[in-house]
Amino acid sequence: DIQLTQSPFFLSASVGDRVTITCRASQGISSYLAWYQQKPGKAPNLLIYAASTLQSGVPSRFSGSGSGTEFTLTISSLQPEDFATYYCQHLNSYPLFGPGTKVDVK
Amino acid sequence: QVQLQESGPGLAKPSETLSLTCTVSDYSVTGGHYWGWIRQPPGKGLEFIGSIYHSGSTYYNPSLKSRVTMSVDTSKNQFSLKLSSVTAADTAVYYCARVLLFSGAAAAFDFWGQGTMVSVSS
Numbered sequence: 001d002i003q004l005t006q007s008p009f010f011l012s013a014s015v016g017d018r019v020t021i022t023c024r025a026s027q028g029i030s031s032y033l034a035w036y037q038q039k040p041g042k043a044p045n046l047l048i049y050a051a052s053t054l055q056s057g058v059p060s061r062f063s064g065s066g067s068g069t070e071f072t073l074t075i076s077s078l079q080p081e082d083f084a085t086y087y088c089q090h091l092n093s094y095p096l097f098g099p100g101t102k103v104d105v106k
Numbered sequence: 107q108v109q110l111q112e113s114g115p116g117l118a119k120p121s122e123t124l125s126l127t128c129t130v131s132d133y134s135v136t137g138g139h140y141w142g143w144i145r146q147p148p149g150k151g152l153e154f155i156g157s158i159y160h161s162g163s164t165y166y167n168p169s170l171k172s173r174v175t176m177s178v179d180t181s182k183n184q185f186s187l188k189l190s191s192v193t194a195a196d197t198a199v200y201y202c203a204r205v206l207l208f209s210g211a212a213a214a215f216d217f218w219g220q221g222t223m224v225s226v227s228s
Binding site for chain 1: 142151153157165167205211215218221
């Protein structure tokens with residue numbers, strides 16, 4: 001079975017910071033990796049799919065990269081509305097989510 | 107803009123069957139996409155439950171497979187989830203969502219319902 005891990009589990013940052021979150025798969029998943037943002041009490045919001053494709057309507061400060069077993073989500077300049085929890089997800093061969101990374105105010 | 111709305115009882119008793127329906131608006135469930143269910147226990151992460159195509163083809167999370175049944179009602183533009191033999195561990199917010207296809211493969215969930223809280227308690 002494929003496992004997804006995320007690091008860090010918790011991240012403290014300030015507005016304007018460059019933030020990077022890593023997702024690692026226990027075996028190669030090509031580029032079948034998506035990233036979501038979730039705010040308390042809300043459904044997850046798709047940010048990135050196919051590792052690096054920005055979902056329509058998502059600000060360009062979000063970007064994704066990677067393939068195989070290691071992937072990153074980068075927020076180039078953190079905005080106040082970006083404080084949230086971020087999940088990676090693999091859907092194609094064995095659907096599952098990563099454990100999440102909470103981005104909080106420093 | 108595709109819209110999804112979950113509906114169903116907010117409370118289920120242990121050992122009973124939890125039943126939820128997702129009504130899709132502004133898009134047909136026969137429009138070429140898979141549809142899925144995801145849940146999130148209070149304060150915890152997201153768990154994939156299963157997905158279904160309008161033809162009836164399904165894929166269930168292996169850890170839940172023995173208890174899950176999904177179906178589609180094309181006449182009502184809805185799809186449904188049944189989870190049997192529930193316990194307190196099934197208490198969660200349940201979301202329905204549409205599967206985004208990319209290069210012919212399932213890539214992500216692009217449209218989500220707002221979620222419905224289901225508690226399992228006697």
